[in-house]
Amino acid sequence: MPPPTKAIISPLPPFQPDLYIRAWSSHPHPTLPLIATTHDKSVTIFSLSTLSKHSSLTGGHSRSIRSAAWQPSSTPSTLKLVTGSFDATAGIWTYDQSGTLEKNVSAEEDEWEFNLVLEGHENEIKSVAFSPTGQFLATCSRDKSVWIWEEVEEEEWETVAVLSEHEGDVKFVSWMPEYKSQKGRRFGEDCLVSASYDDTVRVWREDMDGEWVCVCVLTEFGGTVWAVEWEKEKEGGEGGICKWRFITACQDGSVKVWQRKDEPEGEEKEENKDWSIPNRMRRELREEWICVGELPRVHEREVYSVCWNKKGVVATTGGDGKLVLYGEDKEGKWKVLGQVEGAHGDYEVNHVVWCRRWDGGRKGEEEMLVSTGDDGVVRGWEVKFE
Template sequence: MRSVKFRPTGPVPSLAIGSFDSTISIWSKEDEDWVLMAIIEGHENEVKSVDWSHDGLYLASCSRDKSIWIWEADDSNEEFECISVIQEHEQDVKNVSWHPTKNILCSSSYDDTCRVFKQDDYDEDEWVCVANCQGANGTVWCSDWEKKDTFRFANCSDDSLLRIWKKTSSDQEGTANGKLPSTLKSEEEWALEATLPKIHTMPVYGIAWNTNGLLASCGSDGRIVVYSEEEGEWKVLAVQELGHGVFEINCIKWWNENTLLTAGDDGAVNMWTLSI
């Protein structure tokens, strides 16, 4: 298994699991048991990441086959229809991340880029690449959106750096304003807003933004780093050395505003409380 994500809506708890066998399995909790509801097939190679949209209507998946698939889900968790196959990346797609309030998707890839996709205003089944965020010197491993109704996301990469990207212009609107229809637009303006202080010494694999605006990262060097933003400047708030001993840390998530979970190559999941 490569990725697990809970569905944010629905009558019962449910989750999606992306697997090495190129499938996605959907599970729902019934009474005290977890029941397999569906097996989704389509990718030609291992599924590296899955993520639900904020309203639970869409499931995005990405794969070593260089593609991103967007699935439309029903409330029963039994029927999933692929409404779009996106093939913009030149190499494996490592991670997909939905915006917390909008139907906007960010992807991270071994081709050293992050790309932003949004639903077309005129065709809900069409997804358009509106930005290609370049600048990383190596694989972009993970991205995460700011947990607000804004247009900022952070990513981490093989070059040991964390970067913040921000939308700097509105997209083109319809012909009513004398502009091109949305189906013909290809880009928005997204700019590199900040490069965070370099604390990691090796590739950074995981990044997570919490609701209080703190950003946490983990990586191959075994470090866990927490950053805070003060008046537009990013500062290091806390550093934990050897979070999983000598092993790499592959994933980091916020449990709540001051508690982190990390998963490492030692097979353990550790919980950390931030004391500041």
């Protein structure tokens, strides 16, 4: 299928009720029609089926909740959400569905339990992220550190690494996803990327001794790097062709695409790998990641958020209130597909994410965008491509 050349972006009805206070970010559940929005000291979970409130998580933190992440789980009857707060802690919440997976789920407020607090950071936690299997949790903070936690038993977590090489607040952490090769195998690596106020991005991996080390530092930025997003596995099972890239959003308005220099671009080299050898033993500790593309400069202020869907379409938003979509042609050139001025009126837009559509009887096959702003509104956007 040829890449899209134009996107028509239309607003859907805002999620109800309005939050009436600055909202930081929204995080869709990977399989259920739920999306968690962080704001003040709370998380509001909305139903993607009705675009209305499903439940609230309150009472766990003493300061504003900045980020959240759903834990991938082999026991889908229990939902687990981790929150990162300005009170310097990460909280773990669970909701027992009692074995049911109703698509139009509803919950009472007391059905969510605040089970555990992860402590160690000295200042505000800015971002939390789970590795693809859910084994590791990464948190980052204003204290300039990244912590990696491991769930060793149910509701028992241990700190496996404290990474302190950044020289400024660490704004964002993101794990490399799993991909599927053309032979149907799942593969991926425990690779973590962090973005910071020190105008750098760092790539981290576990070495043969079980120590987490920085294998690359990217410095080609004109200010704080606010967010990082990995390329998704392409629709149609073409993950083996994926170039293992990530994209960065920066204070200077730039949006750049990065790729590991020695990474194969197709199935031929991937087939030659010896998959019986652990990933960390197949490479040197130092890696070279290079900028392989920069998206057209559209934003007039900082870019706070970037997301990448399975069609290869990138969405950005930020301090100027714009919502912008970009596409990549077969030659690797990026162009603007469409944009919305003032997506949340005069307010800054803090976050944008792709998620599956369940409203109007849909079954999750289509996608929409969800934006979250200083106006306390969580807004869905219908996107049609030409």
